[in-house]
Amino acid sequence: xxxxxxxxxxxxxxxxxxxxxxxxxxxxxxxxxxxxxxxxxxxxxxxxxxxxxxxxxxxxxxxxxxxxxxxxxxxxxxxxxxxxxxxxxxxxxxxxxxxxxxxxxxxxxxxxxxxxxxxxxxxxxxxxxxxxxxxxxxxxxxxxxxxxxxxxxxxxxxxxxxxxxxxxxxxxxxxxxxxxxxxxxxxxxxxxxxxxxxxxxxxxxxxxxxxxxxxxxxxxxxxxxxxxxxxxxxxxxxxxxxxxxxxxxxxxxxxxxxxxxxxxxxxxxxxxxxxxxxxxxxxxxxxxxxxxxxxxxxxxxxxxxxxxxxxxxxxxxxxxxxxxxxxxxxxxxxxxxxxxxxxxxxxxxxxxxxxxxxxxxxxxxxxxxxxxxxxxxxxxxxxxxxxxxxxxxxxxxxxxxxxxxxxxxxxxxxxxxxxxxxxxxxx
Amino acid sequence: xxxxxxxxxxxxxxxxxxxxxxxxxxxxxxxxxxxxxxxxxxxxxxxxxxxxxxxxxxxxxxxxxxxxxxxxxxxxxxxxxxxxxxxxxxxxxxxxxxxxxxxxxxxxxxxxxxxxxxxxxxxxxxxxxxxxxxxxxxxxxxxxxxxxxxxxxxxxxxxxxxxxxxxxxxxxxxxxxxxxxxxxxxxxxxxxxxxxxxxxxxxxxxxxxxxxxxxxxxxxxxxxxxxxxxxxxxxxxxxxxxxxxxxxxxxxxxxxxxxxxxxxxxxxxxxxxxxxxxxxxxxxxxxxxxxxxxxxxxxxxxxxxxxxxxxxxxxxxxxxxxxxxxxxxxxxxxxxxxxxxxxxxxxxxxxxxxxxxxxxxxxxxxxxxxxxxxxxxxxxxxxxxxxxxxxxxxxxxxxxxxxxxxxxxxxxxxxxxxxxxxxxxxxxxxxxxxxxxxxx
Numbered sequence: 001x002x003x004x005x006x007x008x009x010x011x012x013x014x015x016x017x018x019x020x021x022x023x024x025x026x027x028x029x030x031x032x033x034x035x036x037x038x039x040x041x042x043x044x045x046x047x048x049x050x051x052x053x054x055x056x057x058x059x060x061x062x063x064x065x066x067x068x069x070x071x072x073x074x075x076x077x078x079x080x081x082x083x084x085x086x087x088x089x090x091x092x093x094x095x096x097x098x099x100x101x102x103x104x105x106x107x108x109x110x111x112x113x114x115x116x117x118x119x120x121x122x123x124x125x126x127x128x129x130x131x132x133x134x135x136x137x138x139x140x141x142x143x144x145x146x147x148x149x150x151x152x153x154x155x156x157x158x159x160x161x162x163x164x165x166x167x168x169x170x171x172x173x174x175x176x177x178x179x180x181x182x183x184x185x186x187x188x189x190x191x192x193x194x195x196x197x198x199x200x201x202x203x204x205x206x207x208x209x210x211x212x213x214x215x216x217x218x219x220x221x222x223x224x225x226x227x228x229x230x231x232x233x234x235x236x237x238x239x240x241x242x243x244x245x246x247x248x249x250x251x252x253x254x255x256x257x258x259x260x261x262x263x264x265x266x267x268x269x270x271x272x273x274x275x276x277x278x279x280x281x282x283x284x285x286x287x288x289x290x291x292x293x294x295x296x297x298x299x300x301x302x303x304x305x306x307x308x309x310x311x312x313x314x315x316x317x318x319x320x321x322x323x324x325x326x327x328x329x330x331x332x333x334x335x336x337x338x339x340x341x342x343x344x345x346x347x348x349x350x351x352x353x354x355x356x357x358x359x360x361x362x363x364x365x366x367x368x369x370x371x372x373x374x375x376x377x378x379x380x381x382x383x384x385x386x387x388x389x390x391x392x393x394x395x396x397x398x399x400x401x402x403x404x405x406x407x408x409x410x411x412x413x414x415x416x417x418x419x420x421x422x423x424x425x426x427x
Numbered sequence: 428x429x430x431x432x433x434x435x436x437x438x439x440x441x442x443x444x445x446x447x448x449x450x451x452x453x454x455x456x457x458x459x460x461x462x463x464x465x466x467x468x469x470x471x472x473x474x475x476x477x478x479x480x481x482x483x484x485x486x487x488x489x490x491x492x493x494x495x496x497x498x499x500x501x502x503x504x505x506x507x508x509x510x511x512x513x514x515x516x517x518x519x520x521x522x523x524x525x526x527x528x529x530x531x532x533x534x535x536x537x538x539x540x541x542x543x544x545x546x547x548x549x550x551x552x553x554x555x556x557x558x559x560x561x562x563x564x565x566x567x568x569x570x571x572x573x574x575x576x577x578x579x580x581x582x583x584x585x586x587x588x589x590x591x592x593x594x595x596x597x598x599x600x601x602x603x604x605x606x607x608x609x610x611x612x613x614x615x616x617x618x619x620x621x622x623x624x625x626x627x628x629x630x631x632x633x634x635x636x637x638x639x640x641x642x643x644x645x646x647x648x649x650x651x652x653x654x655x656x657x658x659x660x661x662x663x664x665x666x667x668x669x670x671x672x673x674x675x676x677x678x679x680x681x682x683x684x685x686x687x688x689x690x691x692x693x694x695x696x697x698x699x700x701x702x703x704x705x706x707x708x709x710x711x712x713x714x715x716x717x718x719x720x721x722x723x724x725x726x727x728x729x730x731x732x733x734x735x736x737x738x739x740x741x742x743x744x745x746x747x748x749x750x751x752x753x754x755x756x757x758x759x760x761x762x763x764x765x766x767x768x769x770x771x772x773x774x775x776x777x778x779x780x781x782x783x784x785x786x787x788x789x790x791x792x793x794x795x796x797x798x799x800x801x802x803x804x805x806x807x808x809x810x811x812x813x814x815x816x817x818x819x820x821x822x823x824x825x826x827x828x829x830x831x832x833x834x835x836x837x838x839x840x841x842x843x844x845x846x847x848x849x850x851x852x853x854x855x856x857x858x859x860x861x862x863x864x865x866x867x
Contacts, residue, residue, distance in 0.1 A: 025453040025454075025803075026799075026802065026803050027799075028799065028800060028803055059731075066731075070721045070722060070727060071721060071722055071789050073721060074719055074720075074721035074722050074789060074792070074793040074796075075721075075722065075788070075789040075792050075793065076792060076796065077792045077793060077795055077796015077797065077799065077800075078796055078797075078800075079797060079800060080721070081720075094800055095796070096796055096799060122734070123731065123732065123733070123734035124734065125734070126734035126735070126759070127730055127731075127734050127736070127737050128737070129759070130689065130735075130736050130737040130757065130758060130759055131737035131738075132688075133688035133689035133757075133759060134688075134689045134737055134738065134757040136687075136688035136689070137575070137576055137687045137688055137689050137859075138575075139574065239686060240684070240685075240686035240687075241574050242570040242571060242573055242574040243567060243570055243571055243574070272511070273507060273511040273516075274495075274503070274504075274507035274511065275504070275507045275508050275511045275512070280504075283564075284560065286560060286563055286564075289564060289567045289568065289571070309567075309571065310567075311563065311564070311567045312563070312566050312567040312570050342511070342512045345512060345513060345514045346511065346512075346514040347514075348514060349513070349514020349515065349532075349533050350514065352454065352455065352456060352533060353456060353531055355454050356453075356454055356456060356803070356804040356805060356806075357803045357804050358803065359803070412574075413686075415574075415684065415686070416685060416686075
């Protein structure tokens with residue numbers, strides 16, 4: 001079986017870190033480039049800028065003009081995309097192995113030569129406003145945004161990745177371009193390539209495309225540390241809808257903290273599959289249609305989210321009571337050895353399934369390297385396997401108390417539904 | 428390529444269960460993917476001439492969802508416990524023509540998972556308490572869908588494209604009314620009638636030994652008999668003919684939801700069957716129209732140039748019957764009419780002027796390349812083999828895939844665009860903060 005112990009690290013002089021892993025199962029290679037820039041690097045007035053910059057990197061460079069950049073990956077039989085989070089922005093290409101240099105060339109070029117044509121910036125403004133409006137249609141999004149903004153009062157994690165509407169309406173091309181020039185430098189990136197190649201040959205290609213890129217100033221994250229929360233906070237969203245939703249957010253430490261292991265196991269015990277506690281105690285008892293505990297794995301101190309959709313006729317209050325019963329139980333009673341063993345086995349299996357694909361391996365290597373270190377993957381199963389019931393209880397007591405939580409309710413208001421059908425010429 | 432060049436074996440057990448096995452020893456995992464022909468097309472009046480025996484809409488899906496909820500020897504907790512304790516998954520769900528089956532497992536747990544899988548397919552006992560719970564869950568699910576502009580637009584479009592009575596008209600999960608009529612006996616009857624070994628296909632890929640798999644499958648499925656008494660229908664009696672769809676006049680349906688931020692539009696008409704020899708050429712046409720992000724005209728023009736929408740796409744869903752051709756977008760309510768017009772214009776343009784040689788070449792590269800990428804995982808290979816079996820494409824379809832798509836010419840693509848796109852007979856559904864123009 002393949003493992004992460006065969007990852008090779010290459011450090012270029014301009015600060016770019018390159019992580020490679022040969023996998024010869026299928027003639028496919030996957031490339032990810034991770035920039036250590038996301039919503040946490042933003043400030044009021046420029047919320048959503050990291051995500052918007054990501055969109056602009058699909059608009060062309062001089063070498064790969066707009067018409068070319070659209071075709072270069074798909075026209076070579078590949079897949080590509082980009083995504084932005086609180087802590088990073090990443091781009092990927094999955095290609096037939098003999099075409100991977102196309103991806104290397106594209107990422108090297110658009111790291112510093114994207115054009116940011118003013119007209120393209122304006123078109124993209126409406127696209128991103130549309131992306132935000134689409135998300136707003138979802139009650140879960142509306143609630144999450146409110147809870148997040150309430151859970152943090154100082155740290156930039158308080159706003160969402162997409163940004164606030166007024167910032168998206170007023171941000172300028174120069175704002176975007178200077179942010180791009182500052183953050184898209186080789187010393188702020190990690191390049192990961194996994195797949196069917198020989199490392200020496202691949203590194204020749206990497207050197208040819210990346211060595212000449214000049215390093216930039218070091219990028220630092222926010223200095224603001226979220227002050228401890230000293231009592232429960234509550235927020236309500238009232239909007240037309242059908243079902244009630246509850247989101248509860250607890251402050252937890254950053255990814256680098258060892259407490260993330262027990263929190264991860266608690267997530268599996270409460271939320272993974274039909275034998276999980278939330279399924280048995282909330283879904284099977286017809287209180288929720290779904291319920292999950294998911295701790296964020298983030299650069300700075302993040303949140304553990306408890307999110308649930310109520311069954312028809314169940315109010316947000318009723319749902320909250322049931323969720324909190326489960327969170328209290330985690331604090332009051334130790335988890336049984338059997339539950340723990342099962343969770344560890346589930347985690348192991350998921351880890352092995354992810355090795356099936358070069359893309360998921362490349363994604364994991366880059367993700368962990370950006371947030372902690374890719375070595376996390378080499379000790380992860382051992383760490384999870386050594387978690388004890390008392391560590392789980394300690395973590396629950398430390399983080400799942402009332403004073404550390406923000407509780408959000410989505411209250412559905414009756415919909416004013418109108419509909420019509422016509423037999424008309426539509427064009 | 429390691430997986431594609433592996434030996435592939437198809438074997439039919441004496442009772443008719445079809446097995447396809449492909450070994451891949453790269454990772455100690457395996458996937459079981461397959462189907463059983465008992466989808467929602469068997470709901471309603473089509474199954475039987477007698478009104479009384481007709482399973483209400485949603486029955487097929489209800490049966491599929493109940494399989495994991497109890498058998499004659501296992502409770503739902505035992506089923507979930509046995510599978511999940513070893514980190515495996517078994518998912519079974521209702522679709523239009525078949526029920527889908529997907530299981531991922533570590534190969535050391537193969538026997539454990541297989542034993543549960545055969546039990547849930549063969550011996551579900553449909554406990555009344557679980558039936559009521561599932562009905563209530565469905566009720567909540569329907570409510571959540573009624574709050575989702577995309578779900579509503581998609582549903583309205585489907586109902587406009589397929590006339591009432593057509594087996595593709597109704598939602599796989601049925602309606603509030605129809606699921607309230609479903610009884611335990613109906614579920615038992617439906618299961619007894621359609622869950623038969625000769626309707627089951629399972630594809631096993633991964634770190635397994637072909638001969639051992641066949642022998643294990645024979646052990647667990649071999650005594651499943653087709654002969655259920657004098658009322659047993661032959662396989663031919665149970666086959667369903669999906670009627671052809673007649674194109675309608677242009678039709679528009681609107682659901683106004685004024686508290687939403689964005690409107691979803693969905694438009695389309697009937698498409699083609701999977702057995703239609705034009706299917707692959709039409710697939711390439713759709714890649715150019717709206718089936719991808721990079722090369723597609725809808726994405727490049729409606730999103731990138733006009734800035735009208737974040738999401739805009741078109742799709743084909745070839746099936747045993749004429750699966751729909753659909754295009755759609757999520758747009759600012761003030762841009763709905765412009766977006767509809769832009770999408771129609773692109774459809775007209777492809778129908779009238781065709782695509783370019785460059786676009787064809789890009790679409791071929793994209794299609795061939797992305798297919799290879801899906802074969803990277805056991806599940807991907809198994810899914811491709813399962814689909815090939817369902818549509819009689821041949822066990823070697825995944826080897827021939829590239830040749831099939833590379834041989835298609837520009838003339839062929841442009842001819843099918845001309846033949847199968849009907850921008851003047853389009854059905855249109857809109858859900859969101861948008862109101863009908865009362866002047867039309």
